[in-house]
Amino acid sequence: MPVIEAKDLNLTFQTNDGPVHALKDVNLAIEKGEFVSFIGPSGCGKTTFLRCIAALETPTGGSLTVNGMSPDDARRARSYGYVFQAAGLYPWRTIAGNIKLPLEIMGYSRAEMDQRVEKVLDLVDLGGFGKKFPWQLSGGMQQRASIARALAFDAEILLMDEPFGALDEIVRDKLNEELLKLWKRTGKTIGFVTHSIPEAVYLSTKIVVMSPRPGRITDIIDSTLPRDERPLEIRDSAEFLAIAHRVREGLRAGHAYDE
Amino acid sequence: MKSVLPILTVLAAIVVIWYGAAVGLNSKWTYDQAARAGQEVSFSQLLRDTMTQERPVLPAPHQVAKGLWEGVAGQKITSKRSLVYHGGVTFSATMAGFVLGAVAGILLAVGIVHNRAMDMSVMPWAIASQTIPILAIAPMVIVVLASLGIKGLLPKAIIAAYLSFFPILVGMVKGLRAPDGMQLDLLRTYNASGSETFWKLRLPSSMPYFFASLKVGIAAALVGTIVAELPAGATQGLGARLLSGSYYGQTIQIWAALFAAAVLAAVLVIAVGAVEKVVLRKMGMAR
Ligand SMILES: Nc1ncnc2c1ncn2[C@@H]1O[C@H](COP(=O)(O)OP(=O)(O)OP(=O)(O)O)[C@@H](O)[C@H]1O
Ligand SMILES: [Mg+2]
Numbered sequence: 001m002p003v004i005e006a007k008d009l010n011l012t013f014q015t016n017d018g019p020v021h022a023l024k025d026v027n028l029a030i031e032k033g034e035f036v037s038f039i040g041p042s043g044c045g046k047t048t049f050l051r052c053i054a055a056l057e058t059p060t061g062g063s064l065t066v067n068g069m070s071p072d073d074a075r076r077a078r079s080y081g082y083v084f085q086a087a088g089l090y091p092w093r094t095i096a097g098n099i100k101l102p103l104e105i106m107g108y109s110r111a112e113m114d115q116r117v118e119k120v121l122d123l124v125d126l127g128g129f130g131k132k133f134p135w136q137l138s139g140g141m142q143q144r145a146s147i148a149r150a151l152a153f154d155a156e157i158l159l160m161d162e163p164f165g166a167l168d169e170i171v172r173d174k175l176n177e178e179l180l181k182l183w184k185r186t187g188k189t190i191g192f193v194t195h196s197i198p199e200a201v202y203l204s205t206k207i208v209v210m211s212p213r214p215g216r217i218t219d220i221i222d223s224t225l226p227r228d229e230r231p232l233e234i235r236d237s238a239e240f241l242a243i244a245h246r247v248r249e250g251l252r253a254g255h256a257y258d259e
Numbered sequence: 260m261k262s263v264l265p266i267l268t269v270l271a272a273i274v275v276i277w278y279g280a281a282v283g284l285n286s287k288w289t290y291d292q293a294a295r296a297g298q299e300v301s302f303s304q305l306l307r308d309t310m311t312q313e314r315p316v317l318p319a320p321h322q323v324a325k326g327l328w329e330g331v332a333g334q335k336i337t338s339k340r341s342l343v344y345h346g347g348v349t350f351s352a353t354m355a356g357f358v359l360g361a362v363a364g365i366l367l368a369v370g371i372v373h374n375r376a377m378d379m380s381v382m383p384w385a386i387a388s389q390t391i392p393i394l395a396i397a398p399m400v401i402v403v404l405a406s407l408g409i410k411g412l413l414p415k416a417i418i419a420a421y422l423s424f425f426p427i428l429v430g431m432v433k434g435l436r437a438p439d440g441m442q443l444d445l446l447r448t449y450n451a452s453g454s455e456t457f458w459k460l461r462l463p464s465s466m467p468y469f470f471a472s473l474k475v476g477i478a479a480a481l482v483g484t485i486v487a488e489l490p491a492g493a494t495q496g497l498g499a500r501l502l503s504g505s506y507y508g509q510t511i512q513i514w515a516a517l518f519a520a521a522v523l524a525a526v527l528v529i530a531v532g533a534v535e536k537v538v539l540r541k542m543g544m545a546r
Contacts, residue, residue, distance in 0.1 A: 054448055092543055
């Protein structure tokens, strides 16, 4: 059974300028442990779809299930870790304090919290920064801290909305590598929004290409790259370039449709 | 030290203008006196006289300074003529009113942010309450409470609270609503309850707004207290001092009380600022 399953999902926002069809007839099944990237031009509904999965938005048509439950029930069961586009750390909490935020709400014991904070800080390579305040960290470090916050509790689904969008290429490469390692280690199901074709191809087992007005899926590509071993150099391989090419074609097709 | 020079320059300019105004405004009395005695007044005589009158229209700065000094240091602090004594009376009522007003403002703000009905209904009333001139209500409150046998600090504190709750209410509503959609969504993904959202997000977010509104609120509380000390019968407090000064034409006394009130206001606002600094630094929000 798929972890996330959308059938004929539709979402129309009622705005003052009339209805906006943000998602149209979206059909998608995501299996447990998959790494799924969403790519597409601005305004094609990537964020909206992720927010539907996390029950932050309510679809206006079709069905969406998470672990066989409604998204809202899954939210109550604390199935998601959500990483927003901005790090969104609380300035009045230290890095460790920020990571403890979900743990406090979920009622972990003090000892357990400390142990988990230690563990996830190491996971994102921020060991020793727990006592610092967010403004004492660089943007990339803050973003890693926000990822650590989403990893601290045992949500089986990790939803990430352009988590590395604001970072430079080199930091991004490094975080991509770390994210892959982390995914392998934890076996989580990951939904990942990006604007970068290489990033999508490098990370994913499945790439979902979307196009705007109305937001819909134009192509779903199952990656043929090896799942376990993906050094950064794989991006120069012919296989990688072939997938990247197909993604680019998909994006272009969506665009032509638009004209 | 760079910042001191501009301040001193402005201060010096104010003092010069003030002296000029004192000479101008007080000269009429000097000329009238001289005319009655059939004398001529030379310019130096005019200068001397306009600065030493007992009941000048506008006392010269040094006269006010002397009045202030005598009121503060020249009396036992228990004396009815001591500005420290009157200032203390005003201060205690101000603080009581401020605390009342702050508690009321915070509770109303929490209600407004969490309850739709309160959101729709409370704010218009709060705004209406501030459009009624405080000078019109103060005597009524004093008289009504006095008829119930309540006198002294409490009626003044109520009027001070009436003025100070409003800026705190407005500031806290804004502060509690400061978290953006993303921060609220984050807590939603954790399935956090309303009270957890309040304690972990809304309240800490509101702190900068809270302290800004406290500064306005404490100054408003002082104004309220002084207004409450004006109605007939009050014998204590800086307001009463202002009023008795104007009854007897003691302009120097009026100005000395006025300055005492200004100093008190400055001290109160600075004190709130100091607490703000400590709290925000503890929270890691001051850099
Ligand atoms: N709360 C909302 N109310 C009204 N319209 C909305 C709302 N949220 C999104 N939209 C509209 O829905 C469409 C899809 O938005 P969405 O944020 O999902 O795009 P996106 O693919 O994430 O874009 P980007 O890459 O720029 O982040 C847009 O046209 C947007 O204007
Ligand atoms: Mg988006």
